[in-house]
Amino acid sequence: MSTPPDGLPVYRVLTGPDDAAFCHRVSEALSLGYELHQGPAVTFSGENVIVAQALVWPTQS
Template structure:
């Protein structure tokens, strides 16, 4: 595994979006790239739907 994320992606990412299958796939895709979860997910209700957020950090060689 390299010490830098692929495709110029940042080392820290915060994924947000409706709490649905697409959001779960985005988080799963980031984990497959080599990111790791950072903290617990957060959710809120915007009046129409539940919005989720998940922070991710690039997994470096020391992790």
Template sequence: MSDLSGRLRYRLLTGTDDADFCRRISEALADGYRLYGSPAMTFDGERVVVAQAVVLDDGDPSRVVPA
């Protein structure tokens, strides 16, 4: 198993659908994560809440599951 510098291989980022959430996704992508699946959205009565899964590949193609 390769060293991923203590980073999680899978993360589910959630939050209000705003510039801050988009910034967090952009930072994860810049940090080597890739999008996994489609985003999810819901409305909580006041705001739109979104979720996006991201994964960090370890370079072993046998362990990568396509999105």
């Protein structure tokens, strides 16, 4: 597939609390064919650890 499914963009950043739901969202994107773009960014909100993970759709060269 040369473009992401369902009109999704080729670049996405998923953010949220560092919990199972966030991990499932990243795993779902990977199963669709996205690839991780470097490592995650992590911060602390004062109450929760918040994670951001960039994903890219692979280009065919």
